[in-house]
Amino acid sequence: MNNLTLEDIAEQCGVSRSTVSRVINNHPNVSKKARMLVQEVINQTGYQPHAAARALVSNRSWTVGLILPRSVNSFFTDPYYPSLIQGIAQACSSSDYTFTLFLMREKEDEERIFHRISRRGFLDGILLQSDNIGDSLIDKLILSDIPLTVLGRPFKSGNISFIDINNVESVEKAVDYFIETEHKRIGTITGPLNTTVGIDRKQGYMNSLLKHGFTVDKDLIAEGTFTEESGYLGMLEILKAKPDAVFTASDQMALGAMRAMSENGLRAPDDVAIIGFDDFPLQMPAYPPLSTIRQPIDEFGNEALRMLIDIIENGTEPARRVILKTELILRGTTRKRIN
Amino acid sequence: MNNLTLEDIAEQCGVSRSTVSRVINNHPNVSKKARMLVQEVINQTGYQPHAAARALVSNRSWTVGLILPRSVNSFFTDPYYPSLIQGIAQACSSSDYTFTLFLMREKEDEERIFHRISRRGFLDGILLQSDNIGDSLIDKLILSDIPLTVLGRPFKSGNISFIDINNVESVEKAVDYFIETEHKRIGTITGPLNTTVGIDRKQGYMNSLLKHGFTVDKDLIAEGTFTEESGYLGMLEILKAKPDAVFTASDQMALGAMRAMSENGLRAPDDVAIIGFDDFPLQMPAYPPLSTIRQPIDEFGNEALRMLIDIIENGTEPARRVILKTELILRGTTRKRIN
DNA sequence: TTCTATATTGGGAGCGTTCCCAATATCTCA
DNA sequence: TGAGATATTGGGAACGCTCCCAATATAGAA
Structure with a gap:
């Protein structure tokens, strides 16, 4: 792997670290000439900014976590979870967020997972699947003040941002x-x-x-x-x-x-x-x-992530609420409507 | 969320940053007295080290990625993938690694995903599901020198570490x-x-x-x-x-x-x-x-992660190879053996 | 007790970024 | 042409941690 730093690129370009940083982050105040030069060198060298360094100073990890509190069994059998994962993974990928997955098998995992996700600088936000078990996690999460979007209406929907279908x-x-x-x-x-x-x-x-x-x-x-x-x-x-x-x-x-x-x-x-x-x-x-x-499972994943990003960027208040529409699909197991 | 730093804890304990760090990382040279005091304060305050800061200096993100190159369809239908994900997620959780998931839908995703995962300081290692499509990723990954374990025998198994069943x-x-x-x-x-x-x-x-x-x-x-x-x-x-x-x-x-x-x-x-x-x-x-x-899907996840961690810690050479045993389960769709 | 060996502690340096502000280059218009 | 405005650039400081080495405390031996 290449171990180039901003400073290395800067040197190669004959500009300063700051200029390179500005190019990378698409900041406006860079001359066209400099921008092109730097871009060129970046492409050639395959330079990539160091994720951790960036996360440290910007206080953003660009990572979100999905917590599935469901029991193991239905995770295999029910196509819902794979579909959900797929949808969210894809949404994350498009928004350049990293997608991390937490599977809660047993009640005891709750404490452990909570401990991990509340590490500072670790997750920017959390998607939590609503569930009779998982809902006890919500209170903790709310208290810990980490951006949270609940998937599916939670039992106590008080001040919680969630997304659901009608x-x-x-x-x-x-x-x-x-x-x-x-x-x-x-x-x-x-x-x-x-x-x-x-x-x-x-x-x-x-x-x-x-x-x-x-x-x-x-x-x-x-x-x-x-x-x-x-x-x-x-x-x-x-x-x-x-x-x-x-x-x-x-x-x-x-x-x-x-x-x-x-x-x-x-x-x-x-x-x-x-x-x-x-x-x-x-x-x-x-x-x-x-x-x-x-x-609309893909839309569900997309909207959930969009809501979460909104919360990450603009704060947790006021609580957001999105209800997605479904569609009745009539096929072979129902009678035809008589017109 | 609490925004305590090492230094804050140190101050509260009347010791130095270094001592607190040593306690957290279980380094030996700390007096019993100091260790207990620090531990106590950590527990009380709920202090957690900042993930990014730690990753920056230690050059370890404690994160591994699973890349699934399979087409969408079988991801839903085939219980293999949910099972695999479950197994690996669990193994990661036990080893205190973070589990990130990359779903490759189309051929074009390859370039994009490769770009993302090769960010420095991002992933410590990669688990890649072997697949006729995904195998073209292997070469790139090998070249990029990031610790890699392939799940299932790859086509060109040359110098690649992989795990498979017999x-x-x-x-x-x-x-x-x-x-x-x-x-x-x-x-x-x-x-x-x-x-x-x-x-x-x-x-x-x-x-x-x-x-x-x-x-x-x-x-x-x-x-x-x-x-x-x-x-x-x-x-x-x-x-x-x-x-x-x-x-x-x-x-x-x-x-x-x-x-x-x-x-x-x-x-x-x-x-x-x-x-x-x-x-x-x-x-x-x-x-x-x-x-x-x-x-043995759970064992598969466990062993795969174990191999990957070994590679992360001890280098990619020599290539590892693990073949897991399966078991013939005779139930109702076969004749009984005549003794 | 005193000197040496050993256990423990503290603080500087550095990881690779971003942010900010001051410095410099360039442009505009009278 | 020159003053002022504006665009661009550079470098210091900081993020929070780990590592290293020097400093100090403690224990052991003579």
């Missing part, structure tokens, strides 16, 4: 669609009800039902964990109550639900219509293409 | 098992044959066949891409040649293969026995539990 509303619309297409017994397999996503999506379901004068039937509601397996189990439960449409809070659960249906000789959408949630690339062997609510 | 040997054993259990027409769905994993696993398959005096029948070999879909398609091909056993180079492909079988009214292991590769937590709806070759 869970309630989008599910409400999906269930509205069931009702418009003449379904009478509409069930749902919810996400975990100790998470805000789980709660919000269930709320959307109830909103629609209530709005249309339906009664909420407990036998048509099962709590899942976003996994295929839990969708399967949930559907087995609900099937007893003879649903004609089911909204599942994730595509994975939709998959499981359809497996349960298939085992009982039922097909979507004729016997039971299905709408899922996510619309990530997913393998759906042997089933009709899934109607679902599309979650 | 692909050839383990597949050979799996196919041996097919032969021991009286199978006669053994097929395989390979990984992509422009990757070393793909090549090696196919080699293992051929080794076993040849060793036992079987002839290699092209009609019993299909090239896949590790995805469920490609397993499905591959199996459809192979089925024409009437196999009685198939080794698939990933569990996902095994899944697809079994879907193809199921559509043709065939069952494992009676009609066609199946052995997969990976044994990551996987959802296998409605099929018998999969016999497979277990890949």
